[in-house]
Structure formats: structure tokens, C-alpha cells
Amino acid sequence: MTIYQVALVAVVLLPAVGAGVVAVFPARLDRAARITGTAFAAVTLLPIILLPFARQAGWTAYTASPGALRPWTEVDVSWVPALHLDFHLGVDGVSYPLVALTGLLTVLCAAYSLKGPGRALIALLLVLEAGIAGTFLSFDLILFFLFFEVVLLPMYAVIAGWGGDDRRRAARKFVLYTLFGSVFLLLGVVTVAVSAGTADLRELTGGAGLDRTTQYAAFTLLAIAFAVKAPLWPLHTWLPDAHTQAPTVGSVILAGVLLKMGTYGLIRVAVGVTPQGAEKAAPVLGILAAAAIVAGSLICLRQTELKRLIAYSSVGHMGFVLLGIATLTTTGLQAALIGNVAHGLITGLLFFLAGAIKDRAHTGELADLGGLRETAPRLAGVLGFAAIASLGLPGLAGFWGEAFAVVAAIQRGGGLWTTLAVLAAIGGALTAAYFLRLLRRVTHGPAAAPVSPVIAGREWLAWAPLAALILAVGLAPALVTGALP
């Protein structure tokens, strides 16, 4: 076993072990448990940093050609042969940025919770990290499904245990809705595994061993499953409730990486394993994507609550990611990939900020906020930065994913795709409209609620890395994907 293989397993194992260790701490050592948990999250970054050194031939950019799965390193151990299940982990250019994002956000959230409400939350964050990283690293379909399910109950517990007033209903809606999606995933992956006789993603990528009918059926099942998770319009209705009620760290993880399991699955599993199905369904996906972008933006224009607005903005951003995927071109898929990471960074930061504002003002209603520029200028400044990044200003991370999704749609050509590109561009303009409206309401105007301008150290600690990465990815998108063509 090479050191890289050890690192690969450690990315999943360390947080899981950490969660177990934190869970057995007695209640009187609460603070020690929280520090231990954060330390585990931080240590998990080490194998994540180590992984890129495993690649031999530069960043393996995604190409739409079959057989594109060239992992930098992989581990393959037989687990349950009766169910086609191998413990097969691997990492490549598609999954690595998302794994790194997961590790980063978990550390930030754990550190943010150091002074917060207890060790169980940190244990749950670590379980979530193990599940999400495992999903991104799985090279076996059944294993992918297994990790996909791991996050369900911990996220439920985070929302139901630490959420707002209406948390129980929101948590139940989240868990039932997403399990409903997972049901389709289970049917999809088992259909593929049974038809092809293997669940190994390396063998399956490119659609080998699956006839056309199976591919159509499997793609439909998988696409619905991932559409619920991502979530893609019109299957998004669980998202606003979950976000509004979730605690700050829950929202950050949910928006930052949990939703990415859907889009990642769409790229890696649905498009990767059933390319013929994807080809057939591409126009439908494209239309849904454009609808999501426009509908998401229009809904956002009417939102009156801060976290709800940010939650709905995710619908629009995920629409851009879906548009990129639906084009099935290399440009589009790279746009989707970078859009994924950018959205994780920006929305993560936005939810941290929304949490900070709600903690101080004790309300998230836009009507009751205002004048943040005067009462808490630094907070207003960071919020402005994040909002501008989210609306896609060139030079910041949000720009590349959205611009190139539109470019990819234009490149794809034809009346349909050109129309979709135009619609998406209009939706992008609407994004600017609602974020500027948000800034006008929150930062400008007369000071409504007294807001403490003091920003705690843990808040700077959580915001600074995200802000820096937003800038870095904006200036050098090659950090996420190889040089764009």
C-alpha cells in the first residue's frame, strides 16, 4: 500500500473515527471533546493536501470521451461480493476539488462551533464529512450509494437538534424528501450493477456493458435521484425550509458540499455510466436548467428573509451547473465543476454571514434589517464581497462557472441551446438584480436594528479562508480544473 492509498482511506476514516471518539466523551469534558473533534477535522486536511502529489500526468481534466476515469490513486478491497460491493476508493481531477472543499468547510464549521452548542454537533459534522468525502471518492456504485445514505440521518439530526423554531418540520421534510431521491438512486445503481454484472465505476464509465434501453431507464432513475439532492427545479422545495431552519454550520455544510453530491453524481454516475441516456435526455435537462435559473432568480426577487433568499439563490446557481452538464461538452462539464466549487465557497461564506447577522440582529427579515454599512461596516463589507462574488462578477469565483455554462450552450449550437443560453444569461442578470436588492436592504438605508460591529476571532477564522479562495479561484480558475480550452 502506498502512502497515497493510506491517505485516500484516511480521508474517510479519520473523520469517522473522530466522530466516534467525540461521541464517547463524557458530558463534563464537553470543551475537550469539541477541541478533539476540531483537531480531527484539521488533521483530515493533511491526507487531503497529500493527495494531489499522487497524480502523475498533471490535472486530469474531464473529457467527455469514454474511459476518462484515470484516478491518481485508488484502493480496491473486496467487501460484499454477493452485492457487487467493493471498498473501492479513488480520486481524480473531478472529485478532488470537492473533497478539498469538504475538508475545508468541515474544519471551518467545527472551529466555528468550538464556542457553541455542544460536542454532539461536532461529532455529527465529522460523520457528515466522512459520508460526503466517501461519496466523492467512491469508485464503486453500491459504495457510492452507501455513502450517499450516510449523510441523511446526521443532517436530519443537525437540523432537528440545533435549528430554528420550526426545525422539526423542516428536518422531517428534508429527510423524507431526500430519502425519496435516494430510493431512485438505489433502483438506478442496482439496475446498472445487475445489468452490467459489476458496480466498478472504472469499468462502467462510458456505458460499457449496458444496452440502450437499460441506459435510458437507469439514467432516468439516477437523474431524478440527483435532481432531488442538488436540488434542481422543480424538485427543490425541501431546500428553503431546511436552510431557513438549519443552524449556521448546518446551512454551510448543506449548501457548501451536501448539494454537490447531487451534481457530482450527475456528472460521475449518471452521465458517466449511462452516456446514451444522457445524450437522449440532454434537451430536457437543458430546459429544466434554464427554467431553474430564471425561476430561481424570480423567486429570489420576492424573498423577504435573508437565509431563505440565499437558499433560493442556490436553485439558480445549481441551474447553471446543470446547464453546463446538460451540454455534455468538455467546456460545459468543466464549467459545471468550477461552478460547483465556486458555489460551495461563496454560499458557504454567505451562510456564515447570514448566521452572523441573525445572531446580532436576532432577525433575518430584510424589512427589519438595514444600515449595516453604518453599524457594522466590516460585516457589511464582507457581505458585499460575497454577494458580488455570487452574482458572478468577473475576477471572482462565481463568474467562471456561469459564463462558461452559457458559452458551452452557445457552442453546442442550434436554436434550442442558443435560446437556453440567452435565457440563462437573462437569469444571470436577474441574479445581479436580487443581490443588489439584498445589499440595498441590508447594508444601506437607515440603521434599523442595533448591530454589534465587533467581529469575533472565530468568525474571521471562518470567513477569511473562504474569501481568499473565492478571490484565488476567480483569478486562477485552473486551481479547480486544468486550463480551460
Next chain:
Amino acid sequence: MTAQSVDHVSLLPLYAAAGTAVLVLLADLFFGRRVVLGALTAGGIATAVCAIVVGGSRAGTFCAPGGGACSWVPSPLAAVAAVVFAGLTVGVLGLSIPSLRLGTAPTGEFCFLLASSMTGGVVVGYAGDLITLIVGVETLTLPLYLLVGLRRFAPGEKVSTAPASASITFFLISVVSTAIALLGAALNYAATGALHLDRLLNATGPFAPVADAGVALLVIGLAFKVAAVPLHAWAPATYEGAPLPVAAYLSTASKLGGVLALAAIVARLDAAALTAVLAVLTMTVGNLVALRQTRMVRLLAWSSIAQAGYILAALALGAPGVAPAAAYAVFFVVLELIAFAVVVALRPPGADGGPLLAYRGAGRRSPWLGASLVLAFAGLAGLPPGLAGLFAKVTVVDALIDNNHGWLAGVVALNAVIGLAYYVRASALLYATPERVGIAVADPALLEAATHPRLPVSRAVGAVVVAASLVAVALGFAPQVLFDALG
């Protein structure tokens, strides 16, 4: 004609189980309670060991002169089933110890009946003909009629007729179902002349309708035993009235016996359509009704009805579905035993399951018990951390899709969503914060601790919770062990 040669080695599990029953009876006559309990525990372990030693590949015994057609057939499934029955018996005994100590049931009789029931379970697994099969099922259930009603009340304790009425309900339904199954076997025998399982064939010719009717009656009669909808109405009432450990035995061992008997029939005879209909009805109705339950045992009863539906779905495939159904049943009984064990641990000795609200905050007061119950509920819902339950679901869905029953796989999967709704509600209740009281209280947690004291958990019950949880976790990480044992 020479005397039939009998292979006593392959009969060892039966000797061990039946011997245990006799031993327990004698021990009760001459020694104290401790010896009786020890005898049953040792007998259970001996039965499991014998089953493992005999294994699943030995030739059958009590065979017809022509060869083949044996009445006692060791198979991998039979060996696994015997081990599971023995384990469940010992587990349920452990759960009963606090109430036996309290004197709610006479120890000797209780243990003898439990051992007899275990003997019946062992017979069901090894049965090679319909008569042995039905005798086995009856030996499994007959002691349970008594166990359900066996409840002594301390002087001054409020006397309840619930156990007696539960016992009568169970007895009446069971007798009727046995009669139906026997009628089915008789009709099938009249039409085809086959009693041995390996000679059972789908009938052709003029008697085919009679044979088919026989098969249908046989399946319906056995479906009563697994509480399949619409033949399920006895189960919630019986579970609720029975003492908790006996309810645990009913929903695990008794159900497993029914599943094995059904599997023996559907593997050879075509009852796919009937079984599929039963499966869809059972899981859907079970889950929907479970949503509205407010009492813990009734919730578990309805959920175990729904779980039986998933097993029936696999059995609707016929022979290819037997191994997945058996695997699901084993995963299920382990998780169900954890759930019941935790319920026993959280309630005072001899008490019933109580309303769901009685469990509010229990997970915060007893973190380990709460974690075990969450493990069991998550597993029953088919989600991590209950990996055993996840693999159970995947096994059944895999088999269904592999055999072109995608629609049934879809029904199973959608039912899992409904199921999660009540499992998650019950699990969340374990960690809910104290209810707000009408008056101002300085510390609601303190008030809750006073009104919901943390009960001491007896060592035996604790051991059962730990052992069952460990088995569930082990099966979750190494399910291949079970698949290998069944294959």
C-alpha cells in the same frame, strides 16, 4: 424390508433442542431457578453449536426407500436458522430474567415452553416434507399461546386480562390458519401424491386446479404466521397484550419460522402472483398504519408487519428469492431484537411497552440505550448507521431487479420512505427536550429527571442489548459472512 437407517449425527441439533426442553423440566423439578436459567442458556448454545457442527452439506435422513425424498434435510439455510433460533431463545430469556425474578411467570414452565418453541423452530428449518414442516411450525407456536397468557400478578398489582385475551386471539387465529394450511397440504397431496418438499411439482392434468387451490391455501395458512396483510389483524393485539420479551419472541423467532415455512413452499411451487399481492399489501398497509401508532409495542408490531412485506416481496420470486428473503429475515430479527431489548431495558420489569411519549428524552438520559435503539430504527429503515438494514434492503432490491421484478423493487423502495417517517419520529422523540409544563419551573431538566427516573438496567438485559448490537454492527460491516453461510 430392512429397518430405515437413521443418521443420528444430522439429528444432533434436534436432540440438543429437545434435550434442552427435557433438561429444563427436570432442573425445575430438582433445582432452583438459577439452574433452570443456566440449563436453557447452555442448551441454546449447544443447539447452535450442534447446528454449526452438522453443517449444511450432510445428506438427509428419514428418507423414502427409493432414495431422495428425505424428511430431515440439513441445508445451509437450516443451519443458519437453527443458530438464529437458538440465539433468539437465549436473548429472549435474558430479556425475561428481570420479570421472572419478579415472579410474573413461573420460571420452570416459562423456560420449558421457550425451549419447546425453539425445538419447533429448529424442525422448521430442517423439515423435508410438508407434515414435518407443519408439525415444526405448530411446535414453534403452540408454547407461545401459553407464554403470551402466562402472567401472574403480585398481590395488590392491578390485574389485567389483556394477556389472556391476547392469548385467546392468538390461539384462535393460529388454529384456523393451521387448519387452512393442513387443508392445502391435503388437497395438494390428493392431486399430486407429493408430500416431500423435493417431490413437490406444479401439477398438470385434470387435478391441476385442486393442486393449485392446495398451494394457495398452504401459502395463505402460513401467511397468517408471518402476519401478512390481510391476515395480520391478530399481531398488534397479541404483541400488545403479551409480556414484552414474549412479544419480542413473537416478532422475531415466530416470524422467522413462518418465513422459512413459506420459503420451503414457494421455492418449489408456483405461488408468485399470490405472494406478490400479499407482499405489496403487507408492506404498504403495515407502513401506513404504523405512521399513526402512539404506543411503542404497536408501532413495533406494525413495523414488523411491514418488514414481513419486504421478505414476501423476495419470496414472490420463487426459488431465486429464498436466499435474499432468508438474509433479510436474519438482518431483521437481529435489529428487531435490539429494539425490543432496549424497550425492555427502558421500562420497569414486568411493565408493558407503554405510550411513545414515555420515551421522550430517554436517549439523553441513557445515551447507550438510545444509541442502540437508533441503530435498530435506522437499520429497520434501511439507513446507515444501521448498515445491516441497508444491506438487507439492497439484497432484496438486487434480487428483485435481477429477476425482472423492477416494479416490485420500486414498491419496496418507496415503502422504505414511508417507513422512515415513523422510525425517524420515534428516534427523534428519544432526544426531544423536556416538554414545557404549564407552571414556571426553574430547571425543566431537573423536573424531567424527577418524573422520568433513569431505571437501573439488569445485567442480563444489558448483555442482550450489547450482544445484539454487536451482532448487528458485525453483520453491517461483514454481511458477506451471512451470505456465505446461506450459500
